[in-house]
Every structure is written in C-alpha cells, then in structure tokens.
Amino acid sequence: MNLPHNVGTLTPAEILLADDSPSDVLMTREALEQARLLNNLHVAQDGEEVMDFLRQTGRHKNAPRPHLILLDLNMPRKSGREVLAEVKADPILRLIPIVVLTTSGAEADVLDAYGLHANSFVTKPVDFENFAQAIRSIERFWFTVVTLPNTP
Amino acid sequence: MIRGVESGRCGPEGVTEAACERFFDLAPDMLCVCGADGYFKRVNPAFHQMLGIDPNEFLKHSIVEFVHPDDRAETIAELEQLSLGRSAIGFKNRYRCADGTYKWLSWRAILDPTEGLIYASAHDVTEQYEAHQRLQALATELSRSNAELEQFAYVASHDLQEPLRAVAGCVQLLQQRVGDLLDGRSKELIAHAVEGATRMQTLISDLLAYSRAGSGGRPNEGADPRAAAERAIAQLRSAIDESHAVVRCAPMPPARADFQQLVQLFQNLIGNAIKFRGAEPPQIDIGGETRDGHSVFWVRDNGIGIEKQYHNRIFGVFQRLHTRQEYPGTGIGLAICKRIVERNGGTIWIESDGAHGSTFFFTLDQGNKP
Numbered sequence: 090m091n092l093p094h095n096v097g098t099l100t101p102a103e104i105l106l107a108d109d110s111p112s113d114v115l116m117t118r119e120a121l122e123q124a125r126l127l128n129n130l131h132v133a134q135d136g137e138e139v140m141d142f143l144r145q146t147g148r149h150k151n152a153p154r155p156h157l158i159l160l161d162l163n164m165p166r167k168s169g170r171e172v173l174a175e176v177k178a179d180p181i182l183r184l185i186p187i188v189v190l191t192t193s194g195a196e197a198d199v200l201d202a203y204g205l206h207a208n209s210f211v212t213k214p215v216d217f218e219n220f221a222q223a224i225r226s227i228e229r230f231w232f233t234v235v236t237l238p239n240t241p
Numbered sequence: 242m243i244r245g246v247e248s249g250r251c252g253p254e255g256v257t258e259a260a261c262e263r264f265f266d267l268a269p270d271m272l273c274v275c276g277a278d279g280y281f282k283r284v285n286p287a288f289h290q291m292l293g294i295d296p297n298e299f300l301k302h303s304i305v306e307f308v309h310p311d312d313r314a315e316t317i318a319e320l321e322q323l324s325l326g327r328s329a330i331g332f333k334n335r336y337r338c339a340d341g342t343y344k345w346l347s348w349r350a351i352l353d354p355t356e357g358l359i360y361a362s363a364h365d366v367t368e369q370y371e372a373h374q375r376l377q378a379l380a381t382e383l384s385r386s387n388a389e390l391e392q393f394a395y396v397a398s399h400d401l402q403e404p405l406r407a408v409a410g411c412v413q414l415l416q417q418r419v420g421d422l423l424d425g426r427s428k429e430l431i432a433h434a435v436e437g438a439t440r441m442q443t444l445i446s447d448l449l450a451y452s453r454a455g456s457g458g459r460p461n462e463g464a465d466p467r468a469a470a471e472r473a474i475a476q477l478r479s480a481i482d483e484s485h486a487v488v489r490c491a492p493m494p495p496a497r498a499d500f501q502q503l504v505q506l507f508q509n510l511i512g513n514a515i516k517f518r519g520a521e522p523p524q525i526d527i528g529g530e531t532r533d534g535h536s537v538f539w540v541r542d543n544g545i546g547i548e549k550q551y552h553n554r555i556f557g558v559f560q561r562l563h564t565r566q567e568y569p570g571t572g573i574g575l576a577i578c579k580r581i582v583e584r585n586g587g588t589i590w591i592e593s594d595g596a597h598g599s600t601f602f603f604t605l606d607q608g609n610k611p
C-alpha cells in the first residue's frame with residue numbers, strides 16, 4: 090500500500106481521467122506531462138469503463154486503485170453523474186477524491202454535483218494555457234497540499 | 242323604450258305586472274322560474290333563442306336534464322345551497338343546445354321560501370369562456386416555446402465549447418511545440434487561429450447570457466432602482482476609477498422588476514457610458530421620475546454619442562458601430578438591456594445627436610396595480 094506522502098515523488102500518482110473527448114484527454118495529458126509530479130494517467134471513455142476500472146473487472150482486472158478521479162459529466166452510456174452517484178454510494182470507493190472537470194458551468198450542474206458529494210467542481214477553460222493551469226492547480230492541490238486517505 | 246303599456250303604468254311604487262311580463266319576454270338573458278322539485282315552471286323566449294329548444298320542452302324536464310354531464314353534480318349541489326336560502330351569483334355550467342353543442346351560462350338565482358320557487362337568470366358567457374381558453378392555450382404555448390428556446394441556447398452553447406477548446410487548445414499547444422521553428426507569417430497565422438477560437442467562446446457565452454437575460458426573474462413590487470444603480474456602480478468601481486469618471490445618482494421612483502436584472506441593466510448602461518467616452522473623463526448622470534403613472538429612468542453621459550440613423554440598430558444582437566481595435570466588446574450589452582426591459586413590461590430608447598453624448602431612457606411599471 091502506498092504511503093500518501095510519497096505519492097507523486099517516490100511513487101507515481103495514479104490518476105483516472107473519465108472523458109470521452111480525445112482532444113481534452115490529449116490536453117490533460119500534455120498538462121500533466123509538464124507538471125513536476127510523477128504520475129500515471131489512465132483514461133476511461135464512458136461510465137461503464139470507469140466502473141470496470143474502479144472495481145478491477147473486465148479488461149481492467151489489473152487496474153491500480155486511483156488516488157484521484159477527474160470526471161467529465163457528459164459521457165456516453167453511463168454518464169458522469171451516474172458514476173458520481175454510484176462511486177459515492179460505495180463505502181470503499183467513495184474515499185477516492187473526485188474532481189468534476191466538465192464543460193458546463195451552469196449553476197444547476199454545480200449544485201447537483203456537490204449534492205452528490207463531488208469533492209470539487211472545475212469548469213474546463215476554453216484555451217490551452219488556462220486549461221493547463223487548471224490541471225496543474227488541481228494536481229498540485231490534491232497531491233502536495235492535501236492529505237489523501239489510505240485506501241485498500 | 243316600451244310604448245303602449247295596456248294596464249296600469251310604471252309608478253314610483255314599482256313596475257306593474259304587465260311591464261314585468263314585457264321585460265320577461267324581451268330580456269336577452271335567459272329568465273326562468275323553477276320549482277323546489279327541480280323542474281322548470283316557466284321559461285322566457287330567450288331560452289329558445291339561445292338554445293334553439295322549444296320552450297315547452299323545458300317544462301317537461303328537470304333543470305339538470307340539459308346540463309352537461311360533467312357539470313351536473315355541481316349544479317345539484319348549487320340547487321341544494323339555494324334551497325337552504327343562499328342565493329347563487331356567478332355559478333357557471335354548460336347547457337345543451339338543440340344541435341348538440343354546449344353553451345356556457347353564468348347564473349344568478351334565489352329561492353322564494355314562501356312560494357317554494359326559484360327565480361333564476363342566466364347570461365351567455367360562451368364567447369368569454371372560449372376567448373379565455375384560447376388565451377390560456379396561447380400562454381401555455383408561449384411558455385413552452387420560450388422554455389424550448391432557452392434549452393436550445395443552453396445546449397447549443399454547451400456543446401460548442403468542446404470542439405472550440407479542441408481547436409484553440411491544440412493550436413496553442415502546436416504554438417508551444419513548434420513556435421520557435423516558424424517564421425513571422427506562420428506565427429501570425431497561428432495567433433489569428435487562437436484569437437478566433439477564444440473570441441468565438443466569448444460570443445457563445447454572450448449568447449447564453451442574452452438568452453437568459455430577463456428570464457426567471459422574480460418581479461418585486463416596489464423594487465429600489467437607486468439601490469440597483471448603486472450596486473452596479475460598486476461593481477464597476479475599478480473601471481470608474483481608471484477612467485476618472487464622475488457618476489451621480491439622483492433619487493428614483495419605484496419599479497416593479499427583478500432586482501438582480503435591474504442591477505445587470507444599470508451595469509450594462511453605465512459600463513457603456515464609461516467605455517464609449519470622449520477625450521474628457523466621463524460624466525454620468527443617473528435618475529428617474531414618474532410620467533403618466535410609469536417610472537422612467539435615464540443614464541446620461543458626455544461620451545462619443547450615437548448618430549440618429551443607428552438608434553435602432555444598436556439594440557440588435559452583436560451589433561457594433563466600431564472595430565474591435567477601437568473599442569472592445571461583442572455588441573451584446575444593449576441587446577441584453579432591451580431584453581430585460583421588455584420582459585419586465587417596459588420600453589428602452591436613446592436620445593443622442595451623435596456629438597454631445599447620449600442619454601438612454603427606459604420605462605418600467607410602478608407596480609401596486611389595482
């Protein structure tokens with residue numbers, strides 16, 4: 090089991106990105122590569138795949154437990170919203186912090202996400218510079234400022 | 242006037258029986274007498290004129306017979322109330338005509354307990370009722386249409402963001418990766434591509450703001466426009482300080498409007514007054530007064546003014562009179578102002594000779610309508 094305070098320096102941070110937009114995934118990857126944090130980025134393109142990864146089933150049998158989930162709300166099949174509800178209802182999975190990272194900034198969506206116990210909500214900026222800054226801030230906050238829980 | 246009354250005459254004691262008979266026959270409304278047993282005893286000619294049914298037919302049937310099935314229970318309940326001594330005013334039900342259609346009738350009735358008879362009069366309100374139904378249908382349709390439009394605007398703006406980010410973001414990344422290898426012209430091309438995408442994003446969020454402007458507001462009877470103007474001024478503090486603007490706010494009459502929308506309205510107008518300034522620091526006067534029972538407000542500036550030929554155009558969506566290099570902005574501000582004012586039941590206009598500043602006026606209801 091990884092000791093939380095080594096994550097990102099001695100051992101890589103396992104980050105699960107749930108997003109069906111290839112361009113957004115690419116930009117997230119670029120932003121994280123530019124970060125000083127040691128990280129492995131895993132990508133799931135729809136809600137079903139996210140749950141497979143988290144439950145270590147299907148083609149994700151050997152998936153590591155992620156330290157952080159970046160979750161887009163608009164995904165095909167199972168939506169980000171459904172994933173959020175399901176993960177936060179699971180006594181073990183809900184310990185993993187979830188940052189909702191999505192296009193919408195609408196009041197209703199924000200309230201809804203926090204109501205379902207999202208740990209935070211970030212509206213994706215449109216241009217790369219701001220987008221990259223947002224990603225780096227998220228990663229810096231969750232891996233250097235915050236203390237993560239020990240999860241089995 | 243009725244001529245030739247045969248017996249008796251109309252005197253101060255009241256109308257004679259013959260005159261009553263005349264009125265009974267003449268009345269455009271349906272008049273009738275019913276027994277406490279629920280059967281018609283007497284009906285006037287209007288019954289036949291309105292419903293097309295032979296008057297004698299009525300006398301064979303109970304009152305309820307011709308009433309629309311859905312209205313019968315209520316009619317019976319109303320008759321019970323009458324028998325207990327309460328008079329009926331404005332009770333409505335549907336009566337069947339000879340051709341099978343129904344008319345809406347509004348009744349007045351009272352029981353004479355000594356005679357055991359009910360005296361009743363009915364007025365045909367079918368036209369009003371149908372007009373009301375049409376109005377309700379239109380209102381529902383309008384409401385539905387508005388909701389659809391708002392959803393369309395939301396979805397369209399929302400779904401346009403991701404491909405925009407793909408364009409802007411990836412071109413910027415390209416700029417980062419190979420920028421140094423490019424010549425001046427290529428760098429310029431990339432800069433234009435990025436700027437185009439980011440500008441598109443601003444246009445989309447402005448369109449979204451426009452579609453939401455003036456909607457979902459909670460109109461407040463006697464909202465305080467001066468407080469709204471002062472809030473707007475507070476929010477524009479840095480622009481005011483930067484431009485050394487002098488903003489004066491006079492007392493204002495009340496307005497029936499949503500407070501937040503009023504703030505947005507003032508903020509757009511005052512913001513424009515600051516932005517489109519001339520060589521002098523902006524002098525902005527805000528005030529209002531009561532005219533013809535409405536509240537009229539104004540925002541007056543000493544800026545560059547707007548020529549008469551453009552006075553209508555400026556309220557259009559994304560309409561601008563200058564290039565982006567001259568003055569920033571997408572041209573949505575006044576369109577939003579217009580939408581807010583109109584959705585709160587008012588009108589907005591400008592007075593300007595194109596050289597000595599502009600004054601924007603808008604009206605709003607004062608509320609407290611009877």
